[in-house]
Amino acid sequence: MSIPEQQTAGGPEPILRVKGLVKHFPITKGLLRRQIGAVQAVDGLTFDVLAGETLGVVGESGCGKSTMGRLITRLLEPTGGTVEFQGKDITHLGVAGMRPMRRDVQMIFQDPYSSLNPRHTVGTIVGAPFRLQGIKPEGGVKKEVQRLLGLVGLNPEHYNRYPHEFSGGQRQRIGIARALALNPKLVVADEPVSALDVSIQAQVVNLLDDLQTELGLTYVIIAHDLSVIRHVSDRIAVMYLGKLVELTDRSSLYTRPMHPYTKALLSAVPVPDPGRRTKRERILLKGDVPSPISPPSGCRFHTRCWKATEVCSSQEPPLVALEPGHQVACHHPESVPEPAPATA
Amino acid sequence: MTAPLHDTGAAETAAVDVTAGAPARAIEGRSPWRIAWIRLKRDKLALAGGVVVLLLILVAVFAPLIVDLLGHPPNEFHEEEIDPLFSVPKGSWGGINSDFLLGVEPRNGRDVFSRIVYGARVSLLVAFLAAVVAVVLGTLFGIVAGFFGGWVDTVVSRLMDLLLAFPQLLFIIALVSVVPDSLWGLTGSGVRMGVLIVVIGFFGWPYIGRIVRGQTLSLREREYVEAARSLGAGRGYILLRELLPNLVAPITVYTTLMIPTNVLTEAALSFLGTGVKPPTASWGDMLSRAVDHYEADPLYMIIPGLAIFVTVLAFNLFGDGVRDALDPKGSR
């Protein structure tokens, strides 16, 4: 199944196209594993990732960001929708079918303590991509691994050390070196710094930023708040309970957030934006994120939204472009431009 | 290794290298096994256990040589050492003298030292090989159940529950009484030992299986497994290269701790007459013979009892030490 390229020359090509992506984890019971429900972790995501950009994905914990990341890297198989990488449909490829794609799509994991096998040396860990893909780098694996270690700011001589001999930040660098070993095109980073000391976070984010320029990478960076990704993202997608609620470029998200949830997230960013004239008020959301097993009807945010009306609990707001390049899913969006083009 | 700490920007990446802790020369990594060894070396009790275990193994392996040097053939009668009136050894300490280091058996005067040495052979051979059977089965079933989950896990888990609830001692006694005299190309005591090994191992695997299943269940959720998959690794690679190296430590620990249990089971079965066939020497058999003479010749009961006790204690001390060394709290 091949889908013809739809993007024409002009803007940057999408490297990844996601349409109606769904992942429901079945909940089973008893010996016969009868299905009694499903965790609707990801429930209909549609977005593109453009070549060379950094797409930030933000949302509270449990809203399905990691699941989304594992779906587009095909560590999980989608329940519905399609994932297309460089024009090739990879939605249901098996282990063997995905293997060649693995060189181009890589992942950086959240927990640097769990993402490195404690029984392997750094050399084995960073060299694994070559072994698994059957690639013999010029000058040998060891030389290439040492080059990668240098690239991420580690001492190449630490080749024979074990993960436990490194700090959290250094471990994350090892994970980055592994992800970059095969010279990928797209790198999905799932909360790459949230397990690290605040003092280390900036270093690792800056490293990712530098590597992007150096190697021409495309990033999808996942974070649970805006503080980490706001400097590095070109566009930002806001997720709530398995859905995209807003997707736009960074500057319009910061200056003109349209979704109430985005406003709430923005108000929680600790450092106020010095460019803003009016002081942002801290919006405290009431209650917790509802369970993705039985999400609220209509707009999933209506149980916590201060603008919710009748229609919000009965009809799901579609994700539509209220401005060019600014998609929002809300019945009562904020800061809409005067001639509201809400005729979708 | 000096980092330009005042040079902002470059310093951020350069400075982190210094924090690795180890001295600049020691670039060779300290593997988890080496660290465990260093810890084990500090545990004196475990070391003592380990030394005794090593000695026992040497005794078992070189039994013929040792008996040649220091004793008499284990099945040779020495009626001249027996008081014909009471059929207990002559002399006060169970017949201990420079010729018979641990005295002689009541009634027919076999050399106790030789029988203890050969008994170590039976005891350790059965205990080790039964542990091997248990480890192979337990690891295989445990890893499959934990890794694949779903109905496979349900079936294996129920099977393990079933076996753990089984009255294994009774079953073995019943089984041994119906085993033919020759089987699998073995005869006599060989058959009995083969049966003991297989049966003790078979009832032992669920203990290992449960540990391995639980560990696998938690290990398969580690992100390094996902990392391997994201590089194109298949199931075989993940099982053998990512999971198994992390299972070796718990398997080692529980094997070491299973051996003394097997020693006790073998002794109990031999005591009940369902162990190895006489005249093959075994500690359990010696104990059961000693029961008839314990008032006149208590030493004959104490010596095999002590052999079992020391063996079990040594393995347990060593096993506990290995566990503490490999599995300290807070290690990942």
Ligand SMILES: Nc1ncnc2c1ncn2[C@@H]1O[C@H](COP(=O)(O)OP(=O)(O)O)[C@@H](O)[C@H]1O
């Ligand atoms: N393998 C799984 N099986 C069942 N439920 C899962 C699984 N993975 C994630 N979930 C559920 O899906 C929801 C979204 O999880 P996740 O994608 O990890 O969110 P986030 O990364 O945004 O914190 C959570 O409710 C989580 O419990």
Ligand code: SF4
């Ligand atoms: S649709 Fe209604 S409930 Fe949902 S975010 Fe908009 S205003 Fe709030």
Ligand SMILES: [Mg+2]
């Ligand atoms: Mg997550």
